[in-house]
Amino acid sequence: MRALITGVAGMVGSHLTDALIARGDEVIGIDNLSYGSMHNIAHHLDNPRFQFLQYDVLDGRAMEACSEGIDIIFHLAAVKKVGEHGLLYPTLSVIGKGTLVVFGAAAKNGCKVILASTSDVYGSGIPPFRETDPPVIGPSYVKRWGYASAKLFAEQLAYAYFGDFHVPMVILRYCGSFSHRSTLQVGGHIPIFVDAILKDKEVIIHGDGSQTRPFIHTHDLINCTLLAADKEEAVGQIFNIGGEEDISVLDMALLIHELVDTGKPIKLKYIPIESVFGQYEEIMKRSIDMTKTKTILGYKQQIPVREGLKLIIEKWESIHMGG
């Protein structure tokens, strides 16, 4: 199979490259390196089955040209959720226009598209979220909803290209994946906690830390992504791909502290949620229903969260702390 990955230098893109190359596929990866890192893909640069192109996904001509002869596009490039002090425009334009460009190129060159969406689209609905649940998105003046709104637009585009132009596609609503390639900038709270605890710094908790999130090691997320890409029955459908173990933010900090075993007490610092996300009601429980994913794709978890955390701690020490 010849695959094109957008956002190849990011966390998911680089692990997906590892998996595709390992099973004998060819990969062209594009990334503008705004958030990703060449370190994540450096080990493939000499492989004749891998090619990296520093392109912007918004560049329609470049995307059309590099989609020629491609069987499947994994569209991962995105600027993720913004906090109260971040810019919103890049999130909306990269996800909105970038998805339009990718589907345009796929329609022209006869490619299948796997679209990375997010469980954030369920908004403040009632968990556990199922793929058929209606999105419950907050008001447009609250910046935090821009990411979910852009991904919903991307999903609708996927259905438009599927229905109107017969582009085969699968939508994957990812949730809570982590690995040693997660970044402090956009990788969620696990890498931030690991880094702070290893360095004996303050661990910042938003609110009282009782909000729960499901987690999945990226190894499992990638396995599930490949199942979705390979199964014919998956075409035209949406799948949740995320963790089945819901852990509160505070418990996650305590668990990482226990696993790191510094011998020093944890330094917790609580800050109000509004200072991070503005006028916004925090989603206290986010959990997803994986029934459809298990039934149709045959997905089974391989790495329990505790084991995944041990892996990230071990690698984080060697990559970031010379350990």
Ligand SMILES: NC(=O)c1ccc[n+]([C@@H]2O[C@H](COP(=O)([O-])OP(=O)(O)OC[C@H]3O[C@@H](n4cnc5c(N)ncnc54)[C@H](O)[C@@H]3O)[C@@H](O)[C@H]2O)c1
């Ligand atoms: N990791 C998760 O748990 C999770 C959860 C929900 C959704 N997702 C979605 O999965 C996808 C991959 O997530 P990730 O965790 O690997 O994120 P990431 O930030 O690590 O990777 C995204 C990559 O896209 C690249 N990029 C951004 N703008 C670009 C542009 N204009 N042109 C080319 N490249 C560009 C970045 O440089 C980065 O390498 C994203 O679409 C994200 O929204 C991930």
